[in-house]
Amino acid sequence: MRLLGKLTVCMWIATLAASSAAERLYVNDKKVPESREDLMAIQTSLQKHLAEARQATVCIKMGQGSGTGVIVSETGLVLTAAHVISGVQKDMKVIMEDGTEYEAKSLGLNSENDAGMLKILSDEKFPFINYEAKSDDGRPATRVGDWVFALGHSGGFDKERGSVVRLGRLIKVAETTVHSDCVLIGGDSGGPLFDMSGELVAIHSRVGRRLAQNMHVPLQVFHAYWEMLEKGEFIGDGPFAKKPKPGTGFMGLAVKDVDGGLEVTQVEPDYPAADAGIEVGDVLTSLNAMPLKSKEDLRARMKKFAEGDRVLLEFSRDGKVKSVGFNLVKR
Amino acid sequence: MKRTFGLGGLVSMGMLLSCSQMLIWAQPSLPSDERTNGKEVRAAFSEQCAAIQKCSAVIYDGWRNFNYGIVVSEDGYILVKASELEQRTDLAVRIGETKYTEVKVVATDPHWDVALLKVDADGVSPVVWAESSDLPQGSWVVANGASSRSLRRVNVGIISAESREVKGRAPAVIGVTFKPDKDSLEIHVVSPDTGAEKAGLKAGDIIKKFGGDEVTTRDSLIDRIRDFMAGEKVPIEFERDGELLKADVELMPRDKAYKERKSRNDQMSGDYSKRRDSFPRVLQTDIPFSARTIGGPLLNLDGECVGMNIARANRAESFAIPAKELREVLKKLMKTAR
Known part of the structure; x- marks a missing residue:
């Protein structure tokens, strides 16, 4: 700069x-x-x-x-x-x-x-x-x-x-x-x-x-x-603020592969996904409008996000499709 | 390397240390004599300086001056900051060029932290009170700066914030904490090396009377403590195993009884007043005092007194008691004296 x-x-x-x-x-x-x-x-x-x-x-x-x-x-x-x-x-x-x-x-x-x-x-x-x-x-x-x-x-x-x-x-x-x-x-x-x-x-x-x-x-x-x-x-690159490092963004979710997406198996309380209303059993279908293929796919894509980044998550619950947006936090 | 502090409270020290190496572009900097409190700017305040010379007193402990005072009568009554008198053994006062070594502490007001001194003077010039102490923000005000044997310098600034009450905890303590779960005066812990320990108080004792008055809640006790200064011995009554006992407890300044960690703002503030809160009303100024230059008069540009400089709160804030309230305090203290 x-x-x-x-x-x-x-x-x-x-x-x-x-x-x-x-x-x-x-x-x-x-x-x-x-x-x-x-x-x-x-x-x-x-x-x-x-x-x-x-x-x-x-x-x-x-x-x-x-x-x-x-x-x-x-x-x-x-x-x-x-x-x-x-x-x-x-x-x-x-x-x-x-x-x-x-x-x-x-x-x-x-x-x-x-x-x-x-x-x-x-x-x-x-x-x-x-x-x-x-x-x-x-x-x-x-x-x-x-x-x-x-x-x-x-x-x-x-x-x-x-x-x-x-x-x-x-x-x-x-x-x-x-x-x-x-x-x-x-x-x-x-x-x-x-x-x-x-x-x-x-x-x-x-x-x-x-x-x-x-x-x-x-x-x-x-x-x-x-x-x-x-x-x-x-x-710039400091000293007055530090750029968040990719890979530091965290949603607070655990998932497993199921047909048509990723099923939520665990929601960490007080983390952004929980605050945004994601529940165990919801099936995640897309992240930032790109379909989620597998657990590996999600993990790879999360590595590019840093704390503070905003994500848009689409999921289905009881047959209905919903979406939420929230900011990632540091683990 | 210079040390710098970020001001938002969101930056770590390591980062701040590295930011002091920025290059300064080559326009010459303002000579210190021309800065707001530099010698050449102060020269514009010569009238007010003449007033400060007459109506401020220099307060000494032996040969060392530690504060200022306001001369309030021709026969040598002087208002000073009371808590600064603690543990001074050899008080002396200079009015004009004359040093008086016989000094009597006539009366004190712990709420305002003001004491009245008397020296055997005759025909000295008392301060001229301003009609109103309600100066608008941004108004110039003038006070004591450093002083040599015979000359007082001025220290200038402006009224910098709303006049208001500055709350705070009781400035003096006996050195105990009470059981946290209920609002009773049952002692939980007695702190070492405090008046409470010296008076033999123990955990489990229940305080019943303080300074002759019954106390039942923490608030009522704190209210009574505010009537006394650190260093005073206060008679108390307390209950132990169903028995009523008496003791005299010496009050200590809070900071001496409990060693509290300095906040970041205090770390960057240098020399501030030991007592700097719990005043019923203050004027705020941006005058760059040290703890040692407090106690004197705050003057308007007419050289009239609008207040008494009562505390250096931190790097950016200084407090003064407004003249209106100060004159009431003076009246009360004078009654005690005569």
Whole structure:
């Protein structure tokens, strides 16, 4: 997988400084704020954009883990960190600022630079941050020293507290990582970093020991891989997510060869086949629309699936043909 | 190699160690003086710094300063974080440039973790209270940073979350657990090296009275414990083999009695306050305190006090008691004093 070319980034930095100068907070172009007026300008900009930013910031829950994400479309497309979703096609929950929960499913991720995407499974219209920036090339204007603010569900969702806002400056701007002194902690991963025009500039990723070491994935990384992420592709080979290995997917069934298919002889409780309603005595006829010939055939085909993969199983029970779909799990 | 932590809680350490080797593209990084709490940015807060210089007190144990306080009267009353006074043997206070070595602990409020100190001062400038402590989120706030012998630095940030109650378990404990199956005060296990063990309590004893009040359920006991500070000796009555016995039990800080494993977030948080929960209401800030820079006033840009910095909770969260509640606490403590 190719990373975003260095040259492109250099050009980008150079052009946007000029193109969106009109929208920039004037204090960004001072070395440091010099007066109370300058400080108030920072405060006013932050407060102007805070409510809207907060509405689109969600907590993401998956198993025991918790992270943050930001909604970027009315239909519920969410940007987050790859290590928060940890894989493609995974089920998770999204919690809005007011505590409303929605089911969600991960789309694609870039495991090399910690970019991830998911989709809320609902027809409702969601509050969102417009990620199409107003500068010419569609990217937000950010330079080292720019004032920024971070949002995130630090340490997990807390309704009384809400998501936590932190103010800081961009300390380093690199190809696939930006650093700020907005101090982050566990649970903030995947949360949004905004500039003082309310533009989304990056997604929180990780921290170092020192308080000023807070790393974020710049939005241009998402832009560079947008279509692949939306299609649900697993990009790269780590370190932020591990590709599931073929042969690790498990249904939780034992079968024997019978006429016309495979008869279920055992159903492992709490495994996906049992949860999907398969019972002892059902006769499996096809897997992902391809007929099942024998026990050997099933075994060979299962070797190609990994945990998290979705399968469609057709079976007959009492003379009726039924089908169920479910995700495989690790044995 | 630098150590990095993933923030979602879903990544293993091995993976995180390897991700610190990413190349940083060559735009020069922001000099530390220009960062949010750097020297040159702090210079814009010179008015507030002048206020901090007057209305914050530096609290010492011998020569070492371990916390700050708020000067609340011209004659030397000072509010401090109470739990930080535990096991300090040689209290001293500096107001302005003068160091006072005769320090009296006048009164404490264990619920808010606030103590009132008195030194023999005359004509020092007390804090100016803000009319309202309800600052909107994103408002600048200013507090104590590091300090040298005569100069206090500022530490700046913003109001970062909703004001609210922060629940928690009783911060002080006697060192016993109760039978898990029923809601009684029959002791199940006495932890070693705790006040309970030193007072001779044994498994099977049933606690009847705590600090002179009858207690029958765990909740009623915890409620009473919250009225005391770690280090205090509390008279109790308990039943053993049908006989009513008395003892004095010393309370201990919870973390000292039970060695609990640090969470991942605590591991990455460095130096946080020993007591950081169970406050009736707090303001939250993103000011990067250490446990040592807590205790002083939280100021707005007018240099007026909107709260008292009461706990460094973790890397990303710091708590302050809102001025409104703090002034009520102060009134009560003053009554005890006069």
